[in-house]
Amino acid sequence: MKKARAPDITEELIGTVVDLLDSWSGKLTWDALINRVRMKSGIEYSRFTLSEHARIAHAFALRKKILRGLPSGPRVPRDELVKAALAQSNRYRGKAERLEAENRLLLEQFMTWASNAEREGVTIAMLNEPLPKPSRGRTKGKE
Numbered sequence: 001m002k003k004a005r006a007p008d009i010t011e012e013l014i015g016t017v018v019d020l021l022d023s024w025s026g027k028l029t030w031d032a033l034i035n036r037v038r039m040k041s042g043i044e045y046s047r048f049t050l051s052e053h054a055r056i057a058h059a060f061a062l063r064k065k066i067l068r069g070l071p072s073g074p075r076v077p078r079d080e081l082v083k084a085a086l087a088q089s090n091r092y093r094g095k096a097e098r099l100e101a102e103n104r105l106l107l108e109q110f111m112t113w114a115s116n117a118e119r120e121g122v123t124i125a126m127l128n129e130p131l132p133k134p135s136r137g138r139t140k141g142k143e
Contacts, residue, residue, distance in 0.1 A: 006043050006044065006045050006049065009045065009053060013037075014053055014055050017033070018056060020033070020040065021059040021060055021094070022059070022095040024063050024067070027067075030060075034050065058098070058102065066094060
């Protein structure tokens, strides 16, 4: 009997997975991530399916690097408010680092596009021209 194919990954699910990774603590493995995604979405995706999305793959690799750099035995604060604040701080730090990495990739992509466009005779000034205004309130054929 053939296993049913999981639905395609949506941008919303990619965002959910990336948010999970931003706040991940403890050992990070693909199997652990797959389990959390299944708990969150009710659908089990394979490692291949998750890792073929660049945002997920980059967020996973970055979080793995960050977790490797943490000391092995962090001191656990006793006060619940401090724990919550530290957890939130770690989530925000992870998210900021991921967004910075994504931004670097987008800047590299932009530079590639700009260089390729210029090579084809399209100037930066041409690329920076404003978009035409949409014609609202008018129907084609009726004036």
